[in-house]
Amino acid sequence: MIGDQSHSHIENDPEYMGLNVNEGIVPLPSVSEDSVKRFLKNKKKRTLSVAQYVEGILNGDITILSQAVTLVESSKPEHQEIAQEIIVKCLPFSGNSVRIGITGVPGVGKSTFIEAMGKHITSKGEKLAVLAIDPSSERTKGSILGDKTRMEDLSTDPLAYIRPSPSAGSLGGVARKTRETIILCEAAGYNNIFIETVGVGQSETAVHSMVDFFLLLMLAGAGDELQGIKRGIMEMADAITINKADGNNIEKAGLARIQYQNALHLFPATESGWKPKVLTCSAYMKTGISEIWDTIDEYMTMNKGSNYFQHRRNEQSKFWMYETINEQLRNNFYQNEKIKTIMEETEVKVLKEEISSFVAAKKLLDIYDQIRRNI
Numbered sequence: 001m002i003g004d005q006s007h008s009h010i011e012n013d014p015e016y017m018g019l020n021v022n023e024g025i026v027p028l029p030s031v032s033e034d035s036v037k038r039f040l041k042n043k044k045k046r047t048l049s050v051a052q053y054v055e056g057i058l059n060g061d062i063t064i065l066s067q068a069v070t071l072v073e074s075s076k077p078e079h080q081e082i083a084q085e086i087i088v089k090c091l092p093f094s095g096n097s098v099r100i101g102i103t104g105v106p107g108v109g110k111s112t113f114i115e116a117m118g119k120h121i122t123s124k125g126e127k128l129a130v131l132a133i134d135p136s137s138e139r140t141k142g143s144i145l146g147d148k149t150r151m152e153d154l155s156t157d158p159l160a161y162i163r164p165s166p167s168a169g170s171l172g173g174v175a176r177k178t179r180e181t182i183i184l185c186e187a188a189g190y191n192n193i194f195i196e197t198v199g200v201g202q203s204e205t206a207v208h209s210m211v212d213f214f215l216l217l218m219l220a221g222a223g224d225e226l227q228g229i230k231r232g233i234m235e236m237a238d239a240i241t242i243n244k245a246d247g248n249n250i251e252k253a254g255l256a257r258i259q260y261q262n263a264l265h266l267f268p269a270t271e272s273g274w275k276p277k278v279l280t281c282s283a284y285m286k287t288g289i290s291e292i293w294d295t296i297d298e299y300m301t302m303n304k305g306s307n308y309f310q311h312r313r314n315e316q317s318k319f320w321m322y323e324t325i326n327e328q329l330r331n332n333f334y335q336n337e338k339i340k341t342i343m344e345e346t347e348v349k350v351l352k353e354e355i356s357s358f359v360a361a362k363k364l365l366d367i368y369d370q371i372r373r374n375i
Helices: 033-043 050-058 062-073 077-093 110-122 144-150 171-187 203-208 231-236 247-264 289-305 308-334 337-351 357-374
Strands: 098-104 128-133 160-162 192-197 213-218 239-242 277-280
Touching (some): 050 062, 062 077, 062 171, 098 110, 110 128, 110 192, 128 203, 171 192, 171 203, 171 308, 203 231, 213 289, 231 247, 239 247
Parallel strands (some): 098 213, 128 192, 213 239, 239 277
């Protein structure tokens, strides 16, 4: 019996030995509409100033970093204006990372590899940000969100930051936003950046234009090894890694390594003088990972010593300046309402062969130029 509960229930009377009934819980007051409104109002995110965003990023606040990246990815003009102010203020604190591009054929095990390599990096006490370029996710529903759930250990690592790519868009637009995200991550203290290609095709070229080291993941025993990837992508690679070199696949991986190494000898010498290497690893078994990281470290040491590192960074900055100009001009042209109307009419004339494609293009550009002059 507890307190005066014996007087509240007859079951607590001494004659009912071994039986004890406690008081029920006092009913909670019903939730009023006003209290719900107050809760929702308090729950709304408070708007941060540019200075607060920058301070949070420089302090490594992952929540504020994520909010700033969301502004970068937003297509709203007011968000872009704030984002560009943040980027300008973060720029002096960026550039102090190793930017590594990672691509590979479907099924090569990129997620497993990134997690294994990522844990190897964070185990040294270094920070890592994993970003993705996926211009096709609106159509294919991309896999980066799935990748994040598969990289369970890395996604919960306090030294790692995994950011899915923008949900969709043109390759140039998605790539530009990824490059701006790199600046924010570097300012937040992430001294290692992985850029993963989720889409296929030109996304490899976009990644190559913003990283220091380009790593190509391949499989062994999947048919004709040298036909499985475009020559152009192999030429961009600073290293090729044969993944899943474990169990019965070790011998096949070794053979594939020799084939790729022989193929690389046929390519022209690289501008930096670096000779691309072919390595084997098993991301699942965590073997060969440290050797790959040592290769990246060797590459960085060599290029920083020869000043090629800074030369390439400068060339990339210049490239993205022109890419951004081209993208902005293209967007302004196609989003102009008058051009949209005239373009439909002109397109019909081209299909009816009333006007040539080239004359039609010049006509549209002349009209756009006239529109701009009258603004």
